[in-house]
Amino acid sequence: MNRPPHGSADNLSADPVQTRERPCSFESIPPTSAPLRLCGFSPGYGSSVAMVAGVVLAGFAVEFARGGGALTPPSWPYNAVFLGLFAGWIGLLSGLPGRLTAWLGSVPFALATMLMLGILGGIGGTVPQDAGLVPSWAQRLGFHHVFTGMPFAVALLLFLTNLGMAACRKVGQLGPKAWFFSLNHIGIWIAVASAMFGAGDVIRARMILVEGQAEAMVVDAKGRQGYLPFGLFLQRFYVEHYGDESGRPGVAKRFAADVTILPKDRQFADVTVEVNKPLRRDGWTLYLTNYELSETGQTDQCLIEAVRDPWLPGVYAGIYLMLAAAVAMLFKCPFAVPTAAGREGEL
Amino acid sequence: MITFAAGAAGCWAAAFLAKNRARTILYAAGIAVLAAYVLMLWGNLGRPPMRTLGETRLWYALLLPTVSLVVAVRWRIVWPLVYGAAMACVFLMINIIRPDAFDKTLMPALQSPWFVPHVVVYILAYAFLTASALGAVQFLWRGENTLPACDRAVWIGVAFLSMGLLFGALWAKEAWGHYWTWDPKETWAFLTWAIYLAFIHLRLRHPDERRFAAWFLVVAVGVLATCWFGVNYLPSAASSVHTYTN
Numbered sequence: 001m002n003r004p005p006h007g008s009a010d011n012l013s014a015d016p017v018q019t020r021e022r023p024c025s026f027e028s029i030p031p032t033s034a035p036l037r038l039c040g041f042s043p044g045y046g047s048s049v050a051m052v053a054g055v056v057l058a059g060f061a062v063e064f065a066r067g068g069g070a071l072t073p074p075s076w077p078y079n080a081v082f083l084g085l086f087a088g089w090i091g092l093l094s095g096l097p098g099r100l101t102a103w104l105g106s107v108p109f110a111l112a113t114m115l116m117l118g119i120l121g122g123i124g125g126t127v128p129q130d131a132g133l134v135p136s137w138a139q140r141l142g143f144h145h146v147f148t149g150m151p152f153a154v155a156l157l158l159f160l161t162n163l164g165m166a167a168c169r170k171v172g173q174l175g176p177k178a179w180f181f182s183l184n185h186i187g188i189w190i191a192v193a194s195a196m197f198g199a200g201d202v203i204r205a206r207m208i209l210v211e212g213q214a215e216a217m218v219v220d221a222k223g224r225q226g227y228l229p230f231g232l233f234l235q236r237f238y239v240e241h242y243g244d245e246s247g248r249p250g251v252a253k254r255f256a257a258d259v260t261i262l263p264k265d266r267q268f269a270d271v272t273v274e275v276n277k278p279l280r281r282d283g284w285t286l287y288l289t290n291y292e293l294s295e296t297g298q299t300d301q302c303l304i305e306a307v308r309d310p311w312l313p314g315v316y317a318g319i320y321l322m323l324a325a326a327v328a329m330l331f332k333c334p335f336a337v338p339t340a341a342g343r344e345g346e347l
Numbered sequence: 348m349i350t351f352a353a354g355a356a357g358c359w360a361a362a363f364l365a366k367n368r369a370r371t372i373l374y375a376a377g378i379a380v381l382a383a384y385v386l387m388l389w390g391n392l393g394r395p396p397m398r399t400l401g402e403t404r405l406w407y408a409l410l411l412p413t414v415s416l417v418v419a420v421r422w423r424i425v426w427p428l429v430y431g432a433a434m435a436c437v438f439l440m441i442n443i444i445r446p447d448a449f450d451k452t453l454m455p456a457l458q459s460p461w462f463v464p465h466v467v468v469y470i471l472a473y474a475f476l477t478a479s480a481l482g483a484v485q486f487l488w489r490g491e492n493t494l495p496a497c498d499r500a501v502w503i504g505v506a507f508l509s510m511g512l513l514f515g516a517l518w519a520k521e522a523w524g525h526y527w528t529w530d531p532k533e534t535w536a537f538l539t540w541a542i543y544l545a546f547i548h549l550r551l552r553h554p555d556e557r558r559f560a561a562w563f564l565v566v567a568v569g570v571l572a573t574c575w576f577g578v579n580y581l582p583s584a585a586s587s588v589h590t591y592t593n
Contacts, residue, residue, distance in 0.1 A: 029551035107552045125534035147529040242452045275455035287524045307524045329506035338495035
């Protein structure tokens with residue numbers, strides 16, 4: 001690795017530390033000595049930032065024109081078709097030679113998309129995600145639902161394009177040697193793509209169970225009704241409290257619902273549902289989320305959230321790949337061991 | 348609390364007067380004193396002391412010196428010991444000045460096998476990543492070449508940060524029904540993760556841009572601090588499910 005010396009003030013050329021020795025073979029990013037200029041004079045950065053910012057600004061323009069309404073994500077089978085086309089497009093592009101495809105899968109492009117996701121995330125993490133708490137101009141730009149709005153969606157698509165192209169090219173170049181790089185990058189791609197394209201198929205609905213009654217109807221956030229493929233009979237709902245010094249009940253320690261599952265064609269089954277212990281059945285997961293105290297302090301009804309997410313296995317596959325990569329990170333590091341760095345004395 | 352904090356601080360002060368092996372042993376003794384306090388608290392409360400911000404500060408004061416000691420012995424460098432002890436003392440002081448109303452309650456959502464690993468890997472990540480920021484300040488201020496150590500601290504920190512984030516997602520699915528809901532704490536956790544991933548890419552790509560990298564670490568630790576404490580003071584916190592302080 002030959003680097004022309006450049007005269008920046010931080011070039012500690014007399015430094016004995018061999019930061020440039022890179023002992024690991026899996027290194028994924030070829031270093032460059034071209035100076036980094038924030039104004040975009042460094043090759044690749046200006047064009048990447050311009051491209052990503054342009055697309056996101058166009059997203060804001062669409063958001064503004066639509067009056068700041070949230071997007072309705074496509075549902076089955078359209079989302080699967082879109083995902084297939086998108087993945088195919090990435091695979092096809094990454095196989096093509098040329099500067100354009102190299103640019104789309106490059107580190108500068110990755111940093112530009114991360115910067116943009118960071119800016120949008122910063123807005124969404126600071127502005128309350130609640131229309132009632134946001135001024136109207138910010139609502140018009142969709143600041144109260146950043147993560148379901150057009151700018152974030154297009155930024156994510158650019159991010160997935162870049163990540164997918166980088167992963168395809170690396171695997172193409174290195175083959176099985178790219179396993180470490182693949183774990184991380186393909187894991188993120190699978191998890192994010194499954195979560196994003198599967199969003200339209202997620203059902204989160206609520207059902208109220210009353211002691212001594214059976215129920216199968218659920219209602220989603222928009223008030224639409226539906227039925228579970230089985231019924232639930234609430235036998236008993238109970239709350240245990242932490243006692244305070246005076247013996248009065250304090251905050252809730254545990255609450256649970258004893259229910260009987262009523263399937264159409266099978267045996268009834270008795271189970272207990274509580275927080276952190278959901279009930280899984282026929283593609284649905286039922287969570288005990290809350291209850292209401294009546295005036296007498298009695299509780300005989302509780303709130304269940306019924307969730308269906310057919311794309312969850314994809315998200316989990318990605319999460320487990322990323323976890324494997326995180327564990328591998330503890331054992332493999334592309335950065336050189338600091339030998340004499342900052343040593344002030346021997347231990 | 349004050350007794351144990353003073354005991355730990357005393358051990359660390361003595362460690363810097365000693366040399367070589369004696370220093371290591373005294374430093375480890377300071378960590379052991381704090382560990383004893385954390386275990387006692389755990390026993391007294393009957394739940395893991397990881398719920399409130401003050402309790403996470405206590406874990407940080409325990410784990411940062413532990414990480415510093417491992418790094419210092421492994422690479423035979425001393426400065427992490429100084430920073431580890433100093434930061435731990437600052438965090439212990441905050442806890443003494445603003446004591447938590449330690450109560451035994453643990454809301455049902457937190458009663459999960461995920462609770463302890465999620466918090467411990469996060470605090471470990473914070474220990475490595477704040478150490479990298481302190482190393483960056485050392486580089487910017489005194490010109491010492493601490494950056495190789497910072498790089499490795501970030502690398503290990505990001506490994507733990509990823510684990511914390513993913514454990515959190517798996518836990519959220521069990522407790523709240525969805526693995527990711529862009530709750531303000533989740534959003535800032537994502538931003539923290541993203542900024543350190545960007546740092547790794549930048550460092551591998553532009554190894555000669557040292558001042559930029561050091562300043563980047565200083566900004567990144569600001570995002571981390573926002574995620575850890577700052578998010579409670581943001582307008583978006585009104586609707587957070589992650590605020591467990593009293």
